[in-house]
Amino acid sequence: MSEARGIPDRTLFWGMATTQLIGWGTIHVPFPLLVAPIADELGWSRVLINGAYTAGLLAAGLAAVPAGRWLDRHGPRGLMNTGMLGAALLLFAMSLVQHPAAYVAIWILLGLVQAMCLWGTAMAVVVAEARDVRRTVTSITFVTGFTVTVFVPLSGALIDLLGWRGAVQVLALMQLGAAFGTVVMLRDARVPARGVTVRAGPGLRARLKEPAFLGLALCFSAHAFIGMGLGAHLIPLLRARDWPEATVLLIAAAHGPAQVTARMLLFAAGRRVTMRSVGYLASCLVPVGMLALATGPTSLALTAVFVLCWGMGDGLLTIVRTAGAAEILGREGFGAISGALSAITVAPRMAAPLLLALLWEAADGYGPVPWLLAGVGLAVAGGFILAARQPDGGVSAR
Known part of the structure; x- marks a missing residue:
């Protein structure tokens, strides 16, 4: 990657810590709390509800390598920005879902966008950009370690107050804020020069x-x-x-x-x-x-x-x-x-x-x-x- 500019470590820390906290806190942490109200309202089996989530995890794993290749070749801006925005839109779509096929499709798509913007890709960006990788990663984990602590009670309170659909819409708005933060953070990200191979060694x-x-x-x-x-x-x-x-x-x-x-x-x-x-x-x-x-x-x-x-x-x-x-x-x-x-x-x-x-x-x-x-x-x-x-x-x- 080009050595010009680059994201300062302090910006990487605050940006990644905040966006990853919100990303994981809006997509994954609330899921166990949503199972019962979704099943009660829509009459779906818990096997279906949990199976869709599992399909999303599988999709994220299958998409991890293509996402990593894209990151190496094109830089993080398009990949992470699209992923974070896509996650917000898909969460909003989930709040409106009525059909089980749509619900399954949303979780599979959430798995794909997760591969684009959450932990694995985010840490690859830190490796590419940070001057001190270890210190930056360690600092980020201090903040993200509180994801469950923050989002379990928050999600529970939102469900009690607004119902599961209203809660997911609020979480979608929070994810939209994280998407904006990602755009700001990645403004100075290094972008590989056109036509330059990422690695001269083995494939x-x-x-x-x-x-x-x-x-x-x-x-x-x-x-x-x-x-x-x-x-x-x-x-x-x-x-x-x-x-x-x-x-x-x-x-x-x-x-x-x-x-x-x-x-x-x-x-x-x-x-x-x-x-x-x-x-x-x-x-x-x-x-x-x-x-x-x-x-x-x-x-x-x-x-x-x-x-x-x-x-x-x-x-x-x-x-x-x-x-x-x-x-x-x-x-x-x-x-x-x-x-x-x-x-x-x-x-x-x-x-x-x-x-x-x-x-x-x-x-x-x-x-x-x-x-x-x-x-x-x-x-x-x-x-x-x-x-x-x-x-x-x-x-x-x-």
Whole structure:
């Protein structure tokens, strides 16, 4: 990309933090709260309502690589601006929906625009534009970490006050504001010169066969499986241990503070640590946490170890997913590479809740589930170690 101008890191931080907070908060966070009122009003089955959402996730994964290629070749302005505006229009369309086919189509289109403007693409823009990728990504995650905290009560209040259709219309207006913010943020974005190839080295297909890419793909896919699996099953798993409900909710809620603590420590460490070393620590914390969960079904102390290790590892891996991958694989052509990493994690994200539910049913309880998660946690660590042992793929992520 041209070295002229570019977006200042401070602008990237405020712009991406705000627009990603709103983007995720309007599209994804309200969905569980909308299922019941949509089913009640329209008489649709929850299988249909949830299936449409799942189809949107699949569409986002399939569109991730084409979106990344477009970003590398043409820059972010057209891609992200169109995606953010499209998300606002589709949310407004959802507020008017009456037919199940239209509802399914809207979620599939939302998946496509998500690939154009939400996390994977946004972080690829940060990698391309930021002077200090790690510091910028870490700062953004401080803000986006509060997405659920902000939008769950906000969405619930809007539904209570305006009904689900009115609530979605307000969310669409908020997304329209995020679209305007994206346009402003990307005014100075670098645009590749016409006729200049993005990368002089191997093409994307060859890069996908490199040990470094394969290791990161294994690491992030296993991490995605654990994250989605625990998101769906952690509270019922803890309830099955016959602890008081307040204890169960406190353990589940402690994940967020552990994430924030880890990110604050990384921010404070600055350039004294490399993203490789951060990735080693984060990826190894995951299996330790899962083993603590598996070996201490009646131990609050071991459960606290689980929360601390999983929360800190999860919080750091979100940053490693961008800054660490850029340090290992290089920053050139990162849009397509990031898109490929996102696409690979779709299947484990979608499969994890169902597979853990089937294991629970077969075992008549959650007993073997933490042991499976511990095995997957070893894949997180093993994949990152394989990737990190390879030579640098390009310019450091600084």
